[in-house]
Amino acid sequence: xxxxxxxxxxxxxxxxxxxxxxxxxxxxxxxxxxxxxxxxxxxxxxxxxxxxxxxxxxxxxxxxxxxx
Amino acid sequence: xxxxxxxxxxxxxxxxxxxxxxxxxxxxxxxxxxxxxxxxxxxxxxxxxxxxxxxxxxxxxxxxxxxxxxxxxxxxxxxxxxxxxxxxxxxxxxxxxxxxxxxxxxxxxxxxxxxxxxxxxxxxxxxxxxxxxxxxxxxxxxxxxxxxxxxxxxxxxxxxxxxxxxxxxxxxxxxxxxxxxxxxxxxxxxxxxxxxxxxxxxxxxxxxxxxxxxxxxxxxxxxxxxxxxxxxxxxxxxxxxxxxxxxxxxxxxxxxxxxxxxxxxxxxxxxxxxxxxxxxxxxxxxxxxxxxxxxxxxxxxxxxxxxxxxxxxxxxxxxxxxxxxxxxxxxxxxxxxxxxxxxxxxxxxxxxxxxxxxxxxxxxxxxxxxxxxxxxxxxxxxxxxxxxxxxxxxxxxxxxxxxxxxxxxxxxxxxxxxxxxxxxxxxxxxxxxxxxxxxxxxxxxxxxxxxxxxxxx
Numbered sequence: 001x002x003x004x005x006x007x008x009x010x011x012x013x014x015x016x017x018x019x020x021x022x023x024x025x026x027x028x029x030x031x032x033x034x035x036x037x038x039x040x041x042x043x044x045x046x047x048x049x050x051x052x053x054x055x056x057x058x059x060x061x062x063x064x065x066x067x068x
Numbered sequence: 069x070x071x072x073x074x075x076x077x078x079x080x081x082x083x084x085x086x087x088x089x090x091x092x093x094x095x096x097x098x099x100x101x102x103x104x105x106x107x108x109x110x111x112x113x114x115x116x117x118x119x120x121x122x123x124x125x126x127x128x129x130x131x132x133x134x135x136x137x138x139x140x141x142x143x144x145x146x147x148x149x150x151x152x153x154x155x156x157x158x159x160x161x162x163x164x165x166x167x168x169x170x171x172x173x174x175x176x177x178x179x180x181x182x183x184x185x186x187x188x189x190x191x192x193x194x195x196x197x198x199x200x201x202x203x204x205x206x207x208x209x210x211x212x213x214x215x216x217x218x219x220x221x222x223x224x225x226x227x228x229x230x231x232x233x234x235x236x237x238x239x240x241x242x243x244x245x246x247x248x249x250x251x252x253x254x255x256x257x258x259x260x261x262x263x264x265x266x267x268x269x270x271x272x273x274x275x276x277x278x279x280x281x282x283x284x285x286x287x288x289x290x291x292x293x294x295x296x297x298x299x300x301x302x303x304x305x306x307x308x309x310x311x312x313x314x315x316x317x318x319x320x321x322x323x324x325x326x327x328x329x330x331x332x333x334x335x336x337x338x339x340x341x342x343x344x345x346x347x348x349x350x351x352x353x354x355x356x357x358x359x360x361x362x363x364x365x366x367x368x369x370x371x372x373x374x375x376x377x378x379x380x381x382x383x384x385x386x387x388x389x390x391x392x393x394x395x396x397x398x399x400x401x402x403x404x405x406x407x408x409x410x411x412x413x414x415x416x417x418x419x420x421x422x423x424x425x426x427x428x429x430x431x432x433x434x435x436x437x438x439x440x441x442x443x444x445x446x447x448x449x450x451x452x453x454x455x456x457x458x459x460x461x462x463x464x465x466x467x468x469x470x471x472x473x474x475x476x477x478x479x480x481x482x483x484x485x486x487x488x489x490x491x492x493x494x495x496x497x498x499x500x501x502x503x504x505x506x507x508x509x510x511x512x513x514x515x516x517x518x519x520x521x522x523x524x525x
Contacts, residue, residue: 015402023379023401029387031395038399041460042371045364046407049414052361060412061419063270066257066302067473067497068423 012039082122082133086115086178089135093180093227100203100212102222104140105147106181111135114178129176130286130310136230139216140182141189142166142274143263151265152187152215154198154388155381166263167298168232168274168291175290180228183218187390189234189267190374190397191215192242192462193444197390201444204247205521206487210441213246213462215239219277220247226520229279230287234264236271237366238436238466241478244277245490246441248480249518250284250507251277255497256473257302259288260295268373269300270412271366271470279518281508284477285309288500309501313508320502322350322431328359329434332451332464337435340481340489345433347515348506354429357421362468365411365418367460372408375400419472426496431506434465436478436490469494477503479516488519 016039020027027035090108097103115133122128138144141151143162150156169179184202186194194217195201202217204210205225212221216233220243223231233240235253244251252275259274266272276291278284292306324345330338345351375382378397386394425432438451442458449458469476474497478490495503510516 012402015404016399019398019402024383025398025401026383026386027398029394030398031391034392034395035398038396039402042368042399042403042407045367046403046410048364049361049368049407049411052358052414054410054413054417058413058417060409061270061415063256063300066304067255067419 008040008043009036011043012036015039082118083112083115085133086111086135086180089228090180096225096227099208100205100221100225101200102184102202102218102225102227103137103181104150104184104199104218107144107147107179111178111180114173118176118178129174131172131290132176134177134230134283135180135228136172136177136232137179137181137183137222137228138169138232139185139219139234141185141234141265142169142232144169144179144182147182149265151189152185152196152199155385162263164263167260167295169263171291171293172287177230183222183231185218186215187393188374188378189215189236189239190393192238192459193217194221194243195444197392203444204441204487206248206519207441210443210487211246213243213441216243216277220244220249220251223247223249223277223279224518224521230283231277232274233277234267235273235275235470236268237370237470238463240275240277241436241466241476241490241492242462244478244480245436245488248482248488249277249279250281250480251275251478252284252288252500252504253470253476254288254500255475257300258498258500259291260293260298260301262295262297262301266377268370270369270373273470281504281511282310282313285313285504304498307498307501309504312501313505314512315505317348317506317509320431320506321429322348322433322506323352323354323429324350324433325356326353327355328468329356329465332461333435333438334451336440336483337438337489339483340491341433341435343481343483344479344491344510344515347510347513350433352429354425354432356425356432356468358418359468361414362418362471363464365414366467366471368403368407368411369415371396371400372403375403415471422472422474423496430495430499430502432494434492434494436465436492437462438464440487440489465492473497475500475503477507479507479510480518481516482519
């Protein structure tokens, strides 16, 4: 496992731990490894979105505003 | 325009035709597992009413006698809205029909049942851990596609000519591609979602799957209209499409998408787009910018909203979920707010960039799915020489389009004796008429069509 993969896994573990604590989630029935892999995929997806240099003035999409 | 159903209009009585249709569903559904419930008594009552009105000389609606079924996340009075889950088995039956069911019935269509789906619509495969997979009528060992798998399967098997599905990231278009039928994901906000079980409120759409483009358009026309019960449903006037279907494609500027949409696909999927483009004499190519980022942002928003929606069920009923769906939803509860905000900001930026493309073209062609329907249970596939997980790869080309609410018709192609593949015909917002016109032209010229399976009938 590379250093980057190690870091991603550690982040996934930390996020999952925080979520379980914050939301009172019990992972005893879950496939913990599968959940961690899914968190890692979300970390990758977020990384791809964040890597794009978005101008500060762009506001979030508003779903209640009809498309032009 | 009156839409001929599968023989029902030729029958002396709508009631007789509906009874035969329901009998066929009972006989053949076990091959495909598309239906979760058949509402025989309701259908018989509705058909008898249509017969009485017809005999009294009344003009019936444009969908008179057309049998239809709905994905089981769309409310039907007296039926449990399972949304593909075990958890919802404990819910009370719906008290009234969803708005789109009411509108189709007002046009004369006859509801015959509810359809199988992936659990809580978080699915691209059509597999269901609790109720069994809906099967591909053209090869029952292969996926129907999800999450509206029962909808695609039922139409492809000839059990109903029309079905309703939902599409958050591709769930109408993927089954349309895998099962070889026509599907329409309308512009975001065009069709009411009131009375449907949500998945991702900021991305959910409802729409039709049908055996012909004419039926697809007629159903779409019948379902348009404002609805205060869905806060994103627009008050824009109805824009009927059936009357212009046969206007041809001359003057419509059509291009196929390169970049993201010309990579990560099998040669068959790319050939399908090339075949459609050739049939339309469309030689131009355009690039949809940052489609991969769009797909990732759609993934973040979907997970965040889906995880939040199901949080309470995850707390108290985790063991009653499909394990694959549960593991994904539990992961989704970890997403920090800043990721979601960034994804929603990117969504606005991306939407502006893509809408600019429609100053140059009217229609964009892409593959619907990167490959044909994989075998049920497949977890990996090979794309561009790399082994990749099947489930997320199925949505490679649908997610970046629904992410910004564009209308899309998926049309089926049969390149050989194998399974079909869909091609997305993408239009600017509110231009369903153009996408449907192009689809109708392809159907009329024999380029795109459904192929009746022998399995379901």
